[in-house]
Every structure is written in structure tokens, then in C-alpha cells.
Amino acid sequence: MTDQTSPASEIMPSAEVCTQHGNPAFLAEMAKCTAGEEAAFFLPYLLTGMRVLDVGCGPGSITVGLAGVVAPAPLVGIDVAAQVGRARDLAGEQGGMNALFGVANLYCLPFPNASFDAVFCPHSGHDFPHVATPRAAARAAIAGTQA
Numbered sequence: 427m428t429d430q431t432s433p434a435s436e437i438m439p440s441a442e443v444c445t446q447h448g449n450p451a452f453l454a455e456m457a458k459c460t461a462g463e464e465a466a467f468f469l470p471y472l473l474t475g476m477r478v479l480d481v482g483c484g485p486g487s488i489t490v491g492l493a494g495v496v497a498p499a500p501l502v503g504i505d506v507a508a509q510v511g512r513a514r515d516l517a518g519e520q521g522g523m524n525a526l527f528g529v530a531n532l533y534c535l536p537f538p539n540a541s542f543d544a545v546f547c548p549h550s551g552h553d554f555p556h557v558a559t560p561r562a563a564a565r566a567a568i569a570g571t572q573a
Contacts, residue, residue: 468546468548472544481504481546483510484509486517486525489513489525501524501525501526502527
């Protein structure tokens, strides 16, 4: 996947850009998160071969864990911040070769309709306040339409 060329500020309201992305303490804590801890509610629904989108993947630590469950299918993590480079590095270090990362967001998805079987977007309630509910965000990501 290629990164979108429009900056996040042109695609989504500025109120929806995570203000903590420049905070080293926050980033360090996010990098410690695991799929087993943060996505325990989601893991039972994943099957080998499912195509999954992780919206707001951050440093990729959860995404790489989820990718191991659905392998060999690709698991795509998107974020609006420069953390995507860190996520790519982490996937390479941990052998998550089916974990793909790119700069994108929920409001302007660079994927055709029906590209995914499931979406992981646990922070949609506070990161995307213009999306009515997390369920609406999930439907939009799976259908490849605007939320």
C-alpha cells in the first residue's frame, strides 16, 4: 500500500488528530501494547486468511500481533502520523511480513469496496468524534466508503 499524498490536516478535522503523537512517554506506552491485552475482545472473531484493517495502528505493536492470527492474509494498519515508519520497522523485526502499514485515515480510505473482512478500531469513540459510533466506523472501513 502506498501512503496518501494529502496531509491528514486536509483530509480530517484538526480536532481529530491525536495530540499525543509527539509525546515520547505516550508513544513508549503505546509501543508496549499487545494484541493479547488490547484486542482480547477481537481475537476470538479472527480466522486464518481474514483481511483485516487496523484504523489508528500507532506504532504497530497490536497490529503485528493481529497479523500473526490472520496470516498469511495481509493485515493493514493505517495511521495519520509518522508512526507508520516505526510500525513497519517493528513488523520487520518481529517477522510480521503480512503486516502492511500506510498513512491514511477513516475519512478518506485508499481501498476499493469490500477490501476487508473485519476492522479493528478501538479508539474510534475519542479519535473520530464525527463518526457516530464505532459500529459506523467499522461499516465504513469494511465497505470502503466515507463514514
